[in-house]
Amino acid sequence: LINCQQAKELISQKLDGALHPSDEKRLEEHLNTCSSCQVYQEEMKELHHQLLQLPPAALKESMVDQLLETHLLHEVKQQKKISFWKKKHWIGLTAAAVLLGLWVPLYALISNEFPGLLQGGLKQEGPMMASDSVKQELEINHDTGAQEENFAGIMEATPTENDPQVINEKTDPYAYQVKEENRQLVIYQNEEVIYRSRHWEDDQSVQWRMENQHQLIYTLYSSKGKVVATYQIDLLQKKEEKRKE
Amino acid sequence: MIQLAKAGNHEAVVELLKQAEPSVYKTAYYFMGNEHDAKDVTQEALIKIYTKLETFQEKAKFQTWVQRITTNICIDKFRKNKNDISIEGSEMTIPGFSDVAKEVEDKAMVEELLDQIKLLPEKIKSVMILRYFHDFSYQEIADTLDLPINTVKSYLFRGRDQIHTRMKAAIQGGV
Secondary structure, eight states, rough: OOOOHHHHHHHHHHTTTTTOHHHHHHHHHHHHOOOHHHHHHHHHHHHHHHHHOOOOOSSSHHHHHHHHHHHHHHHHHHHHHHHHHHHHHHHHHHHHHHHHHHHHHHHHHHOSOOHHHHHHHHHHHHHHHHHHHHHHHHHHHHHOOOOOOOOOOEEEEEEOOOOOGGGGTOOOOOEEEEETTTTTTEEEEEEEEEEEOOOTTOOOOEEEEEEETTTTEEEEEEETTTTEEEEEEEEETTEEEEEEO | OOOHHHHHOOOHHHHHHHHHHHHHHHHHHHSSSHHHHHHHHHHEEEEEEEEHGGGGOTTTTTTHHHHHHHHHHHHHHHHHHHTOOTTTOOOOOOOTOOOGGGGHHHHHHHHHHHHHHSSOHHHHHOOOOOOOHHHHOOOHHHHTTTHHHHHHHHHHHHHHHHHHHHHHHHHTTTT
């Protein structure tokens, strides 16, 4: 014999049409003697029916189309390609460094004289390659970057940990660029999308400002010009939260 | 088509994303409980599907994989939102319901149900959404959420039972 709790669990499975015949029999036996579980079963059937009847949620317009229109998918792919290239390149550099580290002493031993010219050449080769790679990378960013008119705030930022070489690149300090695109703020760093804010509603407008080097504040206004909410984005953490003002 | 998309065929990718989109939004909408967050989740999920497409193992079902990505994003975002004050206009609006007077009662019931779904613990909510809005089998739900089938059964029972108890309490409370 089963208790009420077990009976209720079997009633749930019965709704899914997944009840084993032996369990079905045990449930029937219980229901024959328990009126409260009979009521529970009827109410559950009704709830199940109501849940199945819930209207489907549907988008009014395709977001895939929006993503394609704003070229976001293309941008994501570009970012992916660049980061893949970066990783691959660093593997190459590491491998080169290991090889150089191994071969220089070996060569010195074998040749039995200090090959100043060769060693100097080898010593320089590492840093030269690295710095070239950074230049190339920056060029990639410049090539893909667009010169938008609504380009807004520029703030200098410290380079990310992934790009230690950039510290020595005086020519192009990192900068944030903020644009309004498709009811959200899109923040770029060196022409790459690094963050997208929440979407705001159709009838809302936005004002934003850089609060400090890595913090952007934006306020949403209703069509009547009333403040709806203010959010702050931490551009290093790539997080946003509502400001409790 | 999945193979074409994985090989980088643009039309196939777009077609695949458009196929995934309605089910992504449906999950996002019922999970998050408002259109605004549902759209954010949908955008993030579509981008993730796009960027992770090459890692998709075809032995899995595409819809299962899509729902796994979507529910994970929903859970993350829902947790983040918990620390946030709810935004204006975040209440559930009922899709596909006209304002005909005779439907008012149904509408109130639907709103109550959607609110109750929203209040479920995240894993139970995921299971309920996959069962009721995607008609997933126990096995498909288990595959999507990486849960044993018995846990899926148990979560479905707990989800239904919680909604039932709370709705009954609301009615008895004379609302």
